[in-house]
Structure formats: structure tokens, C-alpha cells
Amino acid sequence: MTGTLIKIDGLTKAYPGVIANDNVSFQIDAGEVHALLGENGAGKSTLVKMIYGLVKPDAGQMQLRGKPYAPAEPRAARAAGVAMVFQHFSLFEALTVAENIALGMENPPPMRQLSDRITTVSQDYGLPLDPHRTVGDLSAGERQRVEIIRCLLQDPKLLIMDEPTSVLTPQEVDILFATLRLLRDQGTSILYISHKLEEIRALCDTATILRGGQNVGTCDPRQTAARDMAEMMVGSRLHVPEKVSHATDQVALTVNRLTSRAVSPFGTRLRDVSFQLWQGEILGIGGVAGNGQDELLAAMSGEMQVNPDAIRLGNRPIGHLGPNKRRRLGLLAAPEERLGHAAAPDMTLTENALLSGKVRKALEENGFLNWNKARRFADQIIDRFDVRTPNAANAARSLSGGNLQKFVIGREILQNPLVLVVNQPTWGVDAQAAAAIRQALLDLAAEGAAVIVISQDLDELMEITDRFAALNEGRLSAPRPTADLDVEQIGLMLGGAHGMEVAHAPEESTAAQ
């Protein structure tokens, strides 16, 4: 360690109605892996955007190696040696790996030379990558490698990583950590953003914890109990849902050799998916993003129709039915994307209640809509699921992620489904709302409904599901009782490291556990 690399002093940034960062100060030493820990909405993203020059602070200063540092744009940040691996939105699917990397560089060498360097660097750091492949065809883990290599080619002094493990299998996480340790040993500082305590304890030297936009403490994660950090992060003790299995031996739903097309040009089609779902159980379907989750949800909700016998509700073939016919029979769904799929952003909550509740709540007679009844249904959802909004006449997009997600899940649960399929029910949702949603799903199963939870959050699946199955390249593994599984086994079910080779010494990756 050779002194302070970057010093952050009193950074403040306000958006209308919310102070994203309130007088945040901390510093990162050279050659240190520094964790930035916090719940969704704690202000982590805004903070790193300021460091990376994407957002200008309202107040406060930064110093890089003792000199004032105020990047006007990402280009300036990169020139100063700050690089960032984003969680989303920073790759171009239709372009090749080399083109994507060239776009992230100030003065890229000619393409042929660049391709050679990509191959070399990717092998040096144990992240093999073919520069000529189209990014849209890569797996989530491989896409992340594109981002990392793009950063490494700039020879950064500070590497910012925003929730990097959310798209990886446990085995892929080990490989990533090995790479990050290698970088640290070469003197690169890493700012590692996460809300996963175990990861931070395994990897980081120091942790700064944000809550409600404020720095609530810095600690050494290896010396601090996970429980204490969790409390600093959340602020109050969380209610952890109580899991009691209510699974019966009555079949609620049978999926038999379900094969589908892909829903988007770079999507993954389902291949030969089969499982049975029991009344009263929660079946968890895990998998890394882009392995057929969207397709499975669409095939279950009826947005994508398949062969009639591929899906049976009770004994009735329903694969060929559209969404409203399935709703009438009791099969409901809540897609992952809240804004634009599960709900229409610019429409009011009343209109959004009608969107999926029309059939089972009888909000329509002879084609004419009963707006009074729809409003009462929306009010009921708001009331029962503690949705924070002035009233049902507000637009869906005016709600926070957690509140809208409670509305969306509540809308389906209040329709008394026989089977409910949810995709990523707590993605990007604050801890309180996430706990409430998980409890609601448990309650629904306790009342005898069957629930399928598609999620990339393994902790969530471990917490609430009775059985677990993994979706990998459109194929579903045989479901196994969740209680019998550990992280390592789940990782292997998810496809292990997706055929990655590990170029490092093996003891480095085992040290991660």
C-alpha cells in the first residue's frame, strides 16, 4: 500500500424529491479493494457516477493522488486512470467484441492490433475472449469480461465495479475474484459495489457503508460480523420470512417437453423443458440472465403460445391459450420488467390495475369498462400491499421501484391465482419491500396456490422456495428440494463456469471460499 489514491470529500447530489448523496466522504488507498456497500437506493450508483464523470456533484470535492479531480465527462475520468465496469447498458449487442472495446478507448490502435491485444490481455488475466464475436451472442459472464478487458486495456489506477457478480454463477464469481486479486497485487485499486456481504468479506480490504445517501461507517469487512454490517446497511433489524413448506401431492401444473422460439433477436429459446408443480409449493427457477427466463415467463403467461399439451393446468391443456384465457382459468404471471411490461409507465394505477385484473375481477361488461370498480381494485391493492402513493390516479412511473413492484405482485395475488409465475420479484427493490414481497408469496403458497419464482438472486431462492431447478441455455434441470442443496451444487446446476478455463493458479480461486 502506497498512500491514498483518491479522496472523496463531502460529495452531495440531489434529485427532485430525493437527496441521492448527502455529504459523503471516504478515501481509497492504492492497491486496495474497497467495498461500497448499501441497499438498493442507498446512493451507491450516484456516487460512482460522480467519480466516473457521468454526474456532476452539487457540492464537495475529490482529489486523485493529491491533485484536485473533477472529471467533466467519462473521457476525462478515463484519462485520469479511472475505469468502470457497469452493471447494465454499456455494451452494443450488434457490434463485435473488438468494436465494443475500441469504443471505450481514447486512442484505439488499428483493429487488427487491437484484436491481438485483446487476446493477449484476456489470457493473461484468465478471462478468455474471442475479439471477433458479436456481443449479442455472448453469455452474461462473457459480456462482463468484455467490459473488464475494455478497462484493463486502459491500464487503470482505479477500477470501479458495479454489482459485478449479479450476472455470474458461483464458479464464475471465483474466477472473477481471482482476476481482481491479481490486479490488486499489481497495484490497481478497486472500488467494489455490492449489497452481498459474503462477497465483500471474501474479497475486500475496507468497506464503506451507505444508507439513505449518507456514509454511515467504514470498517474492515474481515474483522466485522456480517450481522453488524447488515444492520448498518439496513438501519433496523429486518423481518426474515419464516419458511414452512405447504406443498401437497396435488398437481397444479404440468409442463411437458416445452420448446419455444426466442422472444428477441439475441434471446434464448426453451428446449424440452419439463416439470411438475404441486399445489401449495414454491418452485424456484434459478439461472444467469439470458438463459431463457423471459421465454419461460412468456410461455407461462400466454404472451407466447405453444403446443396445447406442453402446459397443463390441472388436467387441462392450455399451451395454446392467450393471456386472458389463462387468467380466467387461474394461471397468473408477473413479468420482470415493471415499467413497460408488467405495467404501462404513463398510465394511472387504476388503468394498470385493469391491465391484468380485467378478467378475474370482472371489470368489464360487454366491452365497456367499469372504472369505478377498477379504481376500487387499485385502492385495495394500494391498501393491502402498503403501496406508497398519494392515490390511484398517479402514473405508474411516479412510484419508486419497490412500491411499483408491490403493486404489480399485489395485483396478481389479490386475484386469487391457482398458479402464479413471477420473474425477478425483488430485482432492484429496497430491502423492506423485498421482504414484504417474499412474505406475500409465502402466504399465497400457504393458502394452497402454487408459485413459480424465477430469479437470479440465489439467496432469495434459498430463502423461500421448496424445490429448486436451474435454467441453463434454455434447458431446465430436474427440480431438487432446496433444503438439500448448497451454493456449490447450485453453481454446478447453473452450468458451472460455462466452460471457462481458469488460467490462474488454482489455490487463488479456492482461497475465495
Next chain:
Amino acid sequence: MIRLEKRRQPSKRWTYLTPPLAVVAIMIAGGFMFWLLGKDPVEAIRIIFWDPLFNEQFASYSRPQILVKAAPLILIAIGLSFGFRAGVWNIGAEGQYIMGAIAGAAVGLAFFPTESALIFPLMVIAGALGGFLWAMIPALLKIAFRTNEILVSLLLVYVADLYLASVSFGALRNPDGGGFPGSRNLQQYPSAANPELIAGTGAHWGVVTAIFAVAVAYVLLNHHRIGFEIKLTGQSPRAARFAGVNPNLIIAVCLGFSGILAGLAGLFEVSGPSGQINIDFASGYGFTAIIVAFLGRLHPVGILLAGLLMALTYIGGELAQLMLGIPAAAILAFQGMLLFFLLAMDVLTDYRILVGKKGLN
């Protein structure tokens, strides 16, 4: 420095305020344009917006003319508003208007000189059908092959225009017309004529139909499933599929409905104010109706008001041509500018404008 910040929800207040503001802005900008043309801007604006309604000399002629011009604009715009809400862009209403007129007139002329009360209703059906079928070409191509409806419907306007020329010289030419192009005058054929219903008002069957269309559209859009599904499809196509909306049905309904209304507008025009099928029958109503639809905020009552206003600029424009020698083309540019102002001001509905420097450094 000026920045935009997205509102948490669209502003209701600005939704209603922007159309009148756009009209005020166009008066100022239009006045400037007329000044550049060497005319007195205040007088020009007065002639366009005031004289057709209140000038003693012109009002008795102009007022009924406003209804005559507004009826086709409103009819077509109501139809277009369905599609524009759903993201189905029928910009070929002009073609559907022409084909409706040709189909309706052809039926009427086929019966000439028989007199019967059934002829006009048959013409109305034929007019609606003509517009409908012409609009179903882009609809079916979009449903079957995802072909872009904007380009297809627009290209079909040129085809319809050429077909109009062809029948004016050929199939529908008046055999007693001494070789001049153009059909018989339907106004002089009582069973096929669409006369002024109440003398001095300009109100013909097209005006009645337009008012009826406004009422029906209002009910459908606000209280019927189809209106909700159209809005949902336009705002969020994925959410619409999740809600069980059949996107192909929406395409067919929107294009079909606007085709029918445009066809009817054409039929009422050819059997009424225009009187005959001729090479110069196409008058650009199908395009101006696009402006009317947006100016009316795609809302039926708004379209009613916007149609009347736009008709006023037509009549006022003719008056300005007569009185000040302002060229007809200036009025066209004037109408196009109105749409610019409206679209520009839309930003106020969805975004807050922040002026001034942000941040301390």
C-alpha cells in the same frame, strides 16, 4: 444553461395549455412571415382569424364555409387519432379520402338518371367501403409481413391520385361534358346529392356524421375496452401483449376505422361541396387532418375544436389571398409551422424546464 428534467408524471395542466399556446405562437410567427412577405402582419392575422367570423361583409359567406371545411378535417382526424394513439401511423388518409369519393360517386353515377331514396345510402356505404379497403392494404401488409404502414399508406396516396386522374379522363367522365375531364355534377342529380340541410349553415350530411363520429369516438376511447387497448398498445406494446391485446387486431381496427371515416369524408365532399370527380378533387384534407389530430391532442373534443380552427385558417387564408395578395402557399407553410410549435411545446407536458446553472463548481 437550460436543462430538461423528466416529470414524474405527464402534466395535465400543460396538456390543455399547449394547444392554445401553440396557436398564439403561430399568430406571432405567422405575422412575422407575412411581414417578411411585405404585408401588414396585424392586418393579415386579423383577416385570417377574425374576419371570417365577425366581419360584416364576409361572415355570412364564411361562417357556413367553416363547417363545410371542418367536417372532412374532423372526420378524418378522428379516425387518425385512433391509430396515432396506438402507434399505427396511417398517413395515407388522403388516398383513402380519394378512393372513398371515387367508390361513392361511381355507385351514384351507375344509377344515373334513376331517382330513388336508396341511392344516397348506397353511395355512403360504397364510400366507406372504398376508404376501408384502401386502408386495409397497409393494414394487411403490416399484419402479414410487418411492412412499414407509414410508407405503404403514403405511397398509396400517389397511386390513388393517379387513379383519380385516370377515372376523370376515363371511366367516370361525363359523356355529355364535351370531352372535358371530370364526372357529372352530383349536386344536379337529386338522388345522389348531399345538399345543405339547413339553409345558410353549411351543414350537410358530412357535418352531421362528423359530430356523430366525435361522440362515438369519445365513448369508445374512454369507456370501451378497445379504447383502452389502443392507448395501451401505443404507450407500451409489451404491456399490451401481457394484457392479452392482439396487436394485429389493433392494427386492423385503427387503419380500418380511419379508412372508413376518410372514405366517408371523401364521399360527402364529392356529392356535396365539390360535386364531381375531377383531377383536382384531392385537396390535401388527408394531410391537414394530421395537424388537426395533433392539435386536438388526439382527443375527440379537442379534434372538434382543432378542426374548426384549421377550417378557419383555410377560409381566412383565402380571404387574405383576396384582400392582401398573400399567396396560398403561405397558408400551407403557416399550417405546417403550427404543428412544429405544437410538437415543440409538448416538451412542457413531459418535462420540467430548468433554467440557470446547476451545482456549485
Next chain:
Amino acid sequence: MDLSAINPIVLFASLMVASTPILLAALGELVVEKTGVLNLGVEGMMITGAICGFAVAIETGSPALGFLGGALGGAVLSLIFAFLTQVLLSNQVATGLALTLFGLGLSALIGQGYIGQRPPSSGDLVLGLDLMVFLGIGLVALIWWALRATRLGLILRAVGENHDAAHALGYKVVRIRIAAIAFGGACAGLGGAYLSLIRVPQWTEGMTAGAGWIALALVVFASWKPWRVLLGAYLFGGITVLQLNLQAAGVKIPVEYLSMSRYLITILVLVLISVDRTRATLNAPAMLGRKFHASS
């Protein structure tokens, strides 16, 4: 009927002349769409370019200045579109239509004094072909090379593919798009000026007669590839020339039906290209027609 009057070499030369206006306009629109912007105002920019070019050529007596004026007229008009859609975030479809409606009115207004006049002659190079024909072909090669092999081209494609990612990497999405729109406007204006100065050559109201819309269709037909734009433009030029030759040769088909052919064939081609759905969706810039507003 006398088909022997149709000479293949002259036919091909006149085909090149006939295709140049839509070629220029379509190339400009291709660049605009590559950055993720859909400008439906090509017809309006073309006709504005036609009258601006015509007026400048008449006033200065120089066809070269006329072309410059046409390009400038189209570019200035396109900046209205750029301001509305990129700064004020208006709907691109509606704004493009407004641009066409306004352009038609504006051009008629400017053109009042120029009806019936003859523009100065531009002079031929070979076989009745002028410099602009070759400039058009050169532009195809230039745009092809720039999009494929240069950093500028890579950035343009990136902005059209994912504007949020491009923004996150620090590229000025709005500025890049405004520049592309202005380039598209200049190309459309140049195409319009070619119509009024060489192809026709005189000024009449509404003289573009849908050429702008055909250019838009051509971009889709070409799957956003420059050389295929050239191919498509020649195809349409060929149809136009053939139809004119058939008319001249006195074929017994009414003139109106012959004139319809170019529109009907455009529709047919659009249908044929959209039948192959996967290719159409894979080649289209992913952000085409979408609004970009940096949330931060």
C-alpha cells in the same frame, strides 16, 4: 409502337440520371438512421433543396452554387427537425411529417417567382452524365468505407445501437445525432436540387412527387447498406426510365397506370424485404426512432 427507339446505352445513362436524386436522399437518410434517428421529412427537405438550389442557380447563374444552396436549404430545414426531436424530445414520426408538410408549403412560397424559368446549364462530362452522378457514386463508397472502417463510423453505429451505452462511455449522443441529421438534410437538399437543376430541369410545385418517400423505402430495402442503396436506386431509376420510354414509344397503357408503377413497385419491394423478418430486425439500428434523454 416502336421499341427499337430505345437504345440500351442511352437508357443506362438516363437511368443513372433518374436515380441520382433518390440515391443522394437515401444515402443521407441512411446515415441519419444509422445513428438511431428516423427522419420522415425527406420529402420536405428534398423539395426545399429543389427550390433553394433552383433559386440560387438562377440568381447567381452558377449551377455549382445552386447545388450548394440546395444542400444548405435541406440542411437548415433539417435543423428544425433536429432541434425539436433532439433538444425538445418531440416524437420523431410526427415531427418528420410536420417537416414534410412545412417543406411543401415553404417551397411553394419561395418558388412563386421562379415558375417557368430555365436554370443555367451544368454541362455534361460523358454520355450526358454530369458531375453529380459520379459524386453520388463516390458518396456511396465514402459512406460505406466510413461506416465500416473509421472510428467516426464506429461511433455513429454505436449511438444508433445503444444510446445509453454510448452516453455512459462519454459520447455526445445529441450532438452526434444533430450532425447526422444535418448531413441527411444536406444530402436530401442536394437530391432535390438535382431534380430542379438537371433532371427536369425547371421548378414546379410539388415536383418531388414522392421521391423522398421512395428514398425512405430504399433505406429499408437496402437493409441500411450503402451499396444496396445504389442498387435499389438504379432499380427505381430503371423503372422510371423504362416507363417514360414506354410512354414515348406509345404503348397502349394509360399514362396514369404507367406512372403508378414506381409507387406500386416500391410497395412490392417493401413487402418482399419485410417477408424475411429476421434479417430486417437484425440490421435495423436498435434505437431507431427512440427518444434519448440522459437521466443524469
